[in-house]
Amino acid sequence: MHAMTPKTTSGAAAAGAPLDAYAQHPDYKKRHMRFPTSAFLRRAAPKHIPFFSFEYGDTGAGADVGIRDNWAAFDNIKFVPKYGLVATIPPVEVELFGRRYSAPIGVAPMGGPSIVWPGADLAMARAAQQARVPYTLGMVGGATIEEAARVAPDVFWFQAYRCAQNDHELGFKVIKRAQDAGAHVLALTVDVPFRTTRSRESYAGLGGEFKPTPRMIGEMLARPRWLLGLLRNGYPRFATIRSYVGKPNPSTNETIRFARQQMGGAFTWDEIARYRDKWKGPMALKGILHPGDAEKAVALGVDGIWVSNHGGRQIEALAPSIDCLPAIVAAVGKKATILLDSGIRSGQDVMRALALGADAAFAGKSFLWSVGAMGDDGPSHLIDLYIEELRASLGQVGAKSPADARNMEFSHPGAWQF
Template sequence: MNPVSVTDYRQLAKKRLPHFLFEYIDGGSYAETTLGRNMADLERVALRQRVLTDVSSLDLSVELFGQSLSMPVALAPIGLAGMNARRGEVQAARAAAVAGVPFCLSTVSACSLDEVARSTAKPFWFQLYMIRDRAFMRDLLGSARRLGCSALVLTADMPVPGSRYRDYRSGLAGAPGLRGNLRRVAQSVCRPGWAWDVGINGRPHQLGNVAPILGNNSGMDDFFAWMRDNFDPGVTWKDIDFVRGEWGGPLIVKGILDPEDARSAVAEGVDGIVVSNHGGRQLDGVLSSVKALPPIVDAVGDKATVLVDGGVRSGLDVVRMLALGAQGVLLGRAWAYALGARGEAGVTHMLKIIAAEIAVAMALTGCRNIEAIDRDILAELGQDINSRL
């Protein structure tokens, strides 16, 4: 298959990755209602097609958090992404650098901050979970600062992990010990290309940033146990002061779905927020990101940069999010599928597809630059944007 869309990359990833890894990328929590809403509600956003405007020259570039980008997208943090291809986060970071967009490394990545920093000359973002052990967090933030990370993304919507039933059914979680290992090995053997490239030659298989804590306990069972026992459910807005004190650079809070929380983030002086429901992987039944976006944009105004993720599968979706007020869009599953399918080359190609789709959507809505994409290009606005979604 010659991929021409993110959907094509999803199908290729499904054929190449072991079942438990694909289900981890593809799935959501509980009945996956919000996962479905993210895409369905985004597809309902209708745009105004405009004709006979001069769109011979288009400018997709933007500036976010002091960084010039080729287009208003970034690669979102994804846990365990390094298992989708050999040293996967390194490959994705390289692809993002070539494309001129940010890559955000997850706290629970396979590749460490040091490994990614050694592999790319471009600065990247770092995503942080609030951990009970503040000394560990202090060391982690110190490493991110020392290695030149250009922005910090604090994930706020995961005080406890969501219930992701696909992970139990696939054998990724819920089957500890030998039984679970055997299920995963059996699935890996059915994907010989992955087994050779990642399973054998992609070692070490560990969480690079938390390896000093896990030590030799670096299996899947240890990973889920560590998350359950070490994520801090007692975190509050007051902890922003701790993070800010240890960081100092641009601070973005991810996981905002309510305007009141957006106002609280602004009151704490954060530089940006990400409107996000964790890709439908935390609390099922909540609003889609696209439906939550407009009232949050209105609540924040120009006091913080508003980013968004959730359900974005094309450059057209990026334009829809921008029209509703986002200043940038995080791509999650889109790059995870491409990485799983074809490694760095897949991510590079996927970003070219996204850029081309953004350009077409801009041309057909009469927008010569990103600043021109606003609510005026929405076909159905009305008094209440949400009533039209």
């Protein structure tokens, strides 16, 4: 089933020396007893972080229908195991864009993780580097490009939004900076042509600029560990773009206003071709759901298709990305590296994505649950969980490697027909 071997390495760094064996955290068993799955991290997070922090990281658009649909779509993919094929739990190393990673799992780009947990960006970057899995810094994340590159030199990817003012001045400047800092992959996000609102975020007091209300201040005071993190790391800031605001040391709100004025509008294919031209390494388009768009992107020399509905955060009426994946793999899987996110909560979900033809899966919200529940230690535990669950799941159904998941017997009733 789905026997394809998509690979492209255009412009990629050479495949490196063998990886150090993936090292599980020495306290994994202890941590596992407290947080055996990502759902337990999600359950614990609100006890340790302010209400507005949890709501910001956990909300979807509208009534969260998109999030629930994403989860249900994964849950509906079922396997029939084949026995006698694997004697040991399989290794899960993969090659992505010409570089070896210890597992086909990565951190998706996020704006404002430090609202959830002060310092979250670098905590995720450190954990990804330690485990040797991709870490994607968001353009509106809370660490600078240089900080992320320093902390995660082998696994650093960068995400950019469309910033078209003055002939893409900011966009081109920022990707040049990421290139100079050594980012392996550039992901251009195409699925945020307009800002949309998220009801839980607005209700929690984060609809517009950052103005803590008395209620929010009360929430912060009730979470001393979070407050300590805030004192250590400072107010949530948009670290990379604040240097372009045009004045020294701009406030968070000045940076938010600047970002809103700069970002937005839908990428045209001509613009994507210009980014393709400027970025010398592997480049992916993030937010693709239609195989026709994937074909256009690949025709322009894009190396990676990042199948995503933004985790259900933009609008809730989108098809689950996992349901669009098979058609995209059929269209461009032999020519491009296929990445997927939106709804990943377990290693079994990662296996489902691999079985349907993804080369790697990424997670967003679950990393925020992890910092919410465990602070800086959260991301490394979540990566351990994903890797251990993936290895166990592959072994359980009889797959010898991540790519072999495609050869397993499975059903996918939700597959989207185009």
